[in-house]
Amino acid sequence: MFSSCVVCGGSELKGLWEVNGYTIARCIACSLVFVQNQITAEELNAHYSSGRDDTYDETNIECLNFYYQKLGDIIRSRFPQPGRLLDIGCSRGWFFDAMRGWECHGNEIGLADALIARERYGDGIVTGPFEEYPLREDYFDVITMQDVFDHFRDPMAILEKCRRLLRPGGLIVIKVHNISCLYARITGRNFYAIIPPSHLFYYDARTLDRALSNSGFRVVDSEFIGHLLKVETVFSRLSQGNTKSFSYRVHKALNGTALGKIKFHKNLHDIITVLAVKPVSA
Numbered sequence: 001m002f003s004s005c006v007v008c009g010g011s012e013l014k015g016l017w018e019v020n021g022y023t024i025a026r027c028i029a030c031s032l033v034f035v036q037n038q039i040t041a042e043e044l045n046a047h048y049s050s051g052r053d054d055t056y057d058e059t060n061i062e063c064l065n066f067y068y069q070k071l072g073d074i075i076r077s078r079f080p081q082p083g084r085l086l087d088i089g090c091s092r093g094w095f096f097d098a099m100r101g102w103e104c105h106g107n108e109i110g111l112a113d114a115l116i117a118r119e120r121y122g123d124g125i126v127t128g129p130f131e132e133y134p135l136r137e138d139y140f141d142v143i144t145m146q147d148v149f150d151h152f153r154d155p156m157a158i159l160e161k162c163r164r165l166l167r168p169g170g171l172i173v174i175k176v177h178n179i180s181c182l183y184a185r186i187t188g189r190n191f192y193a194i195i196p197p198s199h200l201f202y203y204d205a206r207t208l209d210r211a212l213s214n215s216g217f218r219v220v221d222s223e224f225i226g227h228l229l230k231v232e233t234v235f236s237r238l239s240q241g242n243t244k245s246f247s248y249r250v251h252k253a254l255n256g257t258a259l260g261k262i263k264f265h266k267n268l269h270d271i272i273t274v275l276a277v278k279p280v281s282a
Ligand SMILES: [Zn+2]
Pocket: 005, 006, 007, 008, 009, 010, 027, 028, 029, 030, 031, 032
């Protein structure tokens, strides 16, 4: 078990919930919420090889593109000239379609998805855990982590690696669930994003700012970008991965039906996108 907080070093931890056999705790000093059990890389690999999230396949591409386009526009507003992009956890690589003209690099741990991404976008896609991604100092203009950062076992080591990969003045973008949104506060341990051991850390604007600042970044923006969501996906989320739950059975019943495919716009501030720069002087 972790005896202190990885972001601030605080040793006063308060147990919040037991979920899926894991203890979820909050750091009293900085309010970071995290899985207190120390998970080995082997445990995590076994978990990920047992299945994949169907949110990230072709049937959901229209919903994914809604966010990708908005994020692409935000990046272009800061970098009018195309540069070098690294998307960590790039899945099948669709975000690159929203970043045409850029030199696109990706990293993906899922073998099947990485293979598809390589076929589409070439050798810039590296298969394997990001911890093993080749280090090229000061190389990238922009690094993105979309629905990825909360999965890492050692987030501070990940940020340190990103800082070295980014050129001075480069931008890091982190999109994660927001544990401080009203919806999360009302639903508590039933908040749909609380799915250990998939999500090991639960951030908000404050803890992300602290983690990034402690890693030598300067936060320049934080946004709540809405999502386009299918009705069937809502029930999948509500099930928190429990295939025996009522929500999961509804998800399965709706899957692929006309009702299940109905899309709506959602912005409960439950997803936060934070932008930070590597200072030129660092
Ligand atoms: Zn802390």
